[in-house]
Amino acid sequence: MLITIKYFGQLTEITHLEEEYLDFEGTQVSELLDTLYRKYNTLKTKDFQVAQNQELVDENTKLTGQEIALLPPFAGG
Amino acid sequence: MLITIKYFGQLTEITHLEEEYLDFEGTQVSELLDTLYRKYNTLKTKDFQVAQNQELVDENTKLTGQEIALLPPFAGG
Amino acid sequence: MTNKKPKNVFKQGAISSEFIGESIAKHQTKTSIGAHNIFLGQVRADVIDEKTVAAIEYTAYEDMANTKFDEIREAAFEKFELTCMHIYHSLGTVKAGEICLFVFVSSPRRKVVFKALEYIVEEIKAKAPVFGKEIFEDETHQWKVNS
């Protein structure tokens, strides 16, 4: 499954990119996160939520999504 | 005691003036009102509050005031 | 009642959108402010017995009203952590669709501005001796009462 992964705010200071594509075989959001934690050392220490196709999901959610976004704390307004 | 009496809003449609002076011997607000009710027939049927020197008072208040105002319901804003 | 002369809250005629915009612009030098909340009262073209309100003609017991506005302002500053507060009310004719009341509060943080603004507007409605004559399109009128 080809997944687009988007990073926002302070997370981009860890990933040094805002978007990447990953051909991923796992079935759960948590598996994808494990892969990303291996790729980006300090990512695990950061506070963020995950959105799948623009809806917030928890780690145990099934991966269905073409688009996964890692969202640090909101600061609108 | 020389009292200035001020009328506002719809009350001016009864009194046909906004201000008048009265040399008055009574001691209570209620006595002054009785005098005004005799002068203006329909005044008694109207809803209003009385301010003495710009503070709302009730009918039993002692007249101390140089300035009495008859205030119909407020409609600010 | 204090001895100092209270600020005059009244403006002749409607309060223009340009005036409101300029008031907002003036606060951009106050960089401790994080949140503004603005209330605007607008004259409604209410239809009553098939007649439409074209304008409201405002009058006031001006001295007492300015004193009351001052008391409301002082009480709000005591109750709420506000950086600044402005109140303007129209006198004279304000047409339907035009603005007759402009209340503006500012604070470092947002939570307080909502409570402060509602408090001030309700106090004005209840305590300021301001009177409104609703003029219909056929030039008859009735007297407005706050609800």
Place this chain on the structure above:
Amino acid sequence: MTNKKPKNVFKQGAISSEFIGESIAKHQTKTSIGAHNIFLGQVRADVIDEKTVAAIEYTAYEDMANTKFDEIREAAFEKFELTCMHIYHSLGTVKAGEICLFVFVSSPRRKVVFKALEYIVEEIKAKAPVFGKEIFEDETHQWKVNS
């Protein structure tokens, strides 16, 4: 999520006081409105460890944010009797003292506008994926978190 593309809430840079004034002016033809309530978020020159915030640089997950703003708008129209509602949020750099959020609600009657506006602002703070980088005067930065 509906299929219709949500309205774009974002504007590049600060929201100007002229824009706000013009928005107010546009409502003067809507003569069923009796009360407007406006919230403005302004960037604070906070001092943190002796360094002063000079600006906030806003980024957002724009598609998701616009969808969320749309859901917030729909929910507010269901909860409250509103005539109209407008939301604008800045993207990019907004200097201290400038406005980054403009929420505007209007209703025939005043009581509802206070509740509606507070509801909408709190929902935006909690649900819109918008991120803010506080830039200090010495060009270092920290990431803002809503409280």
